[in-house]
Structures are given as structure tokens and as C-alpha cells.
Amino acid sequence: MFYGNLALDDERSVDRDTVQYRTRLIGPDAQQISVLIVNISACGLMMRCDTELAEGDSVEISLPKLGNIDAEVRWWLGGRMGCQFRQVIDRAQYFDMLSALVRLS
Template structure:
């Protein structure tokens, strides 16, 4: 049995699956529309039509929370994985998650 574990398996915080359309601004300050597919207090994965690269920063407007600044950690085939600059506190996160899942 191999002791190798994929990066996703090593993630300390599990992500919650969502299907939420959000708006924000890209690194060039242009408006962007994205479909958030999973989220945690520390980051998210989203689909979008604009091509970005790792290291760029975006701003995303989330319900309950407001604007979050996030660094793109990876970008592949219309999807991005982001890490929030500041983690969402637990109480606000659960309220955010409840709002995203209501639809």
C-alpha cells in the first residue's frame, strides 16, 4: 500500500458543495461572473469564462459576508481554485452556507 496521498486528500478543511452564482472583480478591476462549486472558510473553487493564472487576485461578493479578496492558487479549463486572504469565521460561514444552499 502506497503512502502517497494526493494534495486534495491532505486538505485540512473539507469543502462544502454548492452551486451559487456570484459576482466580483478580476485583477484588472473588470466585473466578472462566476459559478462557485465548492467553498470552505479558507477558499473556494469556481467556474468562469475568463482566463486567469495562479497568483492573480480577485474580489468576490458573497452573501452575508460581503466582498472577499482571494488569491488564485490554480487555474485549469475554466475553473479556478482560490484561497481567501482572511478566513471566514465559523458563525458567519454557516450562515453563508445556509444562504447559498437555500436555492
């Protein structure tokens, strides 16, 4: 069963780490939007966001240790949004960022 582009039977090849981290993203119109990241991997993330963005929109997401990361909106559904990073985060940098993200949560 599918809802938009979000499959209930998720077959991701990359595990996600569960977090609760408030940050901001810069939307396609340069608007700063407050978000809550709820899970993340080196390839992308899911967050809660009150502002609806369209699939394919380019955004920048502020992450500790990494600064602003370019990403693409893959789906938006009822206040949740999935984004894929334009470049996979290097493994060492990812764990450094994740450590800081968990500490700051």
C-alpha cells in the first residue's frame, strides 16, 4: 500500500538512527523553516515540518559539525518530510555529526 511516495513497507538499504534534534532548513525560496529531525542516515533523513514542500524541492539542512547540507525533498505527508542528501556523508564525518547531534538533543 502506498501513500504518495511513502511506502508503508519500507525497503531502505541504509539503516537510520533515531534522534530528536531541532534545527532549521532553508527552503527553495530561501525561507528559513524550523524542523525536528526524527531519524537520519548518511544518505538522508526524516523530519517533522509544518511547512509543506514539494517533491523535488532543493533545501539546505543545518547539521552540527557539517554546517548546511544540500538535500532534495523526496516526500511530504501530514507534517513529516523525507529528504535525500545530494552527497552521501562520509562515514567518519557522519559518526562525528551523529555524536554531536545526540549530545545536543
